[in-house]
Amino acid sequence: MTEPDEQDQKAASGEPRAALLPLAVLRKRSDFLKAARARRAPCPAFLVQARKRADGEAMGMRVGFTCSKKVGNAVARNRAKRRLREIARLVLPRMGQDGYDYVLIGRAEKTASHEFTAMQADLAHALKKLHA
RNA sequence: GCGGAAGGCUGGACGGCCGCACCUGCAAGGGUGAGGAAAGUCCGGACUCAGCAAAGCAUCGGUGCCGGGUAACGCCCGGGCAGGGCAACCUGACGGAAAGCGCCACAGAAAACAAACCGCCCGCCAUGCCUGAGGUUCGCCAAGGGAUCACAUGGUGCGGUAAGGGUGAAACGGUGGGGUAAGAGCCCACCGGGGGGCUGGCAACAGUCCCCGCAUGGCAAGCCCCACCAAGGAGCAAUGCCAAAUAGGAACCUCGCGUUCGUCUGAUCCCCUUCGGGGGAUAUCGGGGCAGGGCAGCUUUGGCCUGAGAGGUUCGGGUUGGCAGCAAGAGCCAUGUGGCAACGCAUGGCCCAGAUGAAUGGUCGUCGAUCCUUAGGGCAACCGAAGGGGGACAAAAUCCGGCUUAUAGGCCUUCCGCGCGC
């Protein structure tokens, strides 16, 4: 039933669009804790953390999203997370690098209300700084 | 028209581009995708687990006017009573205070078996009034005796009374009259209260008649009593399976380790044998029965398990993967029908989220209830080109029925009061 190689196939499922790197989602708490200790870059509407993984840990580029209780109630947190996910989807395939874990952290009020195009530019700028 | 009451509905719309989750399909593609509260997690269930059910008792808990609805409820509907409102209507933890215990600060005479501080009244005594031994500072003082209807002052009585008394949340029925030494349900009228009967109602209760002068404050959201109800525990991180990994665990506590069957004859031993088998012995091994033990606190009954082990508590190690549970249900929508209603019944139709760092969206444009600014118009209320802003609360997490709380704006229905017109 649960074939182990099925997960391998899922990891390679981004293959049809060869130009884009596959985007896996961080799910484990330990990955988030590791990323929190790595480099970070503040932006007006959110905070970016980036960590270059050790070899053999995982494949491709991974990204996670964090919105704590400070952001607001469940509705506000979900909306903030969706906007972060959207800018990550638009920006990371172009600007991200293989072998990195990224974590985007939402801020109260601003993540939900800040201008969308500005947030994309902010993320691109922050990624440049983090890769340098 | 203004003000108000009750109930219900709705919870931005359309399009472009780019996306997400699930289902279906070989594929292309197609289909579906948050709420009235999904929330808080306050009640009630379904479902699941453990080696169990029934009855009674105990205990704990809940409910608390009556009747009905429901799978059930602390929910809903209808009715009664009480309080509020001119009314529509609203609100109500609404059993018992003569079963018992407890509490009622301060103030006040007294705060719960009533008692009696002031007061009022009555009886008695003394004084006053007359006389006056005697004394004298000549103003008076005064033993004793007499009078004592009434009045006054003081004292006194195991006297009467509770009308009145600052207080207090609350003062032992209220108001008025009679009555009395003063007073008092002492008597009378009305109001209030208690008991009993009758009538209406399933009942709560209401009405009415008779009797009783009245017989005992409040708090039960203090303990408690009564009635009714259900019944324990844990909860979808329940539970089952697969895979992986580690271990093939440790400590402690409680109870128990008895008996029987050799026609269970498997095993072992002895004897006979025609070699098919037969007879006997052994409770050591296996097996069966019984006692015993266990199965939610106790008892009883039945059942099941165990029967030489069983049960419980704690600690330690590993895994934080997948599948099932997990979406057809106390389901939704019509129509008919019973019922004042909640709701029930019948027939037909429909299939309507299933995620798990957690999908159901991101962005842009047009419109948009409505708000703001302003050119202009109008005596004014106001109208208004153009520009700008622009939707509340709040997101399923096993699933239902309720409750509670949050909620911008809009719409509909019914009713009440006041004003005006016809």
Next chain:
RNA sequence: CGGGGCGUGGCGCAGCUUGGUAGCGCGUCUGUUUUGGGUACAGAAGGUCGUGAGUUCGAAUCUCGCCGCCCCGA
């Protein structure tokens, strides 16, 4: 999902059981002592008792609903 606890002056806590006066320590302020400071002594200020209702004559205390925080178990 289930269970438990706590909100009282600036801080840490009593008081709640059995309802009537909100108290203690530290801190703050003022004064005295000292040449000055500290210490010591004396005095003072400061509390919607988390919040909204209800019960009661009366609620920090009793009951119910909300809000916030903390802890525990599966």
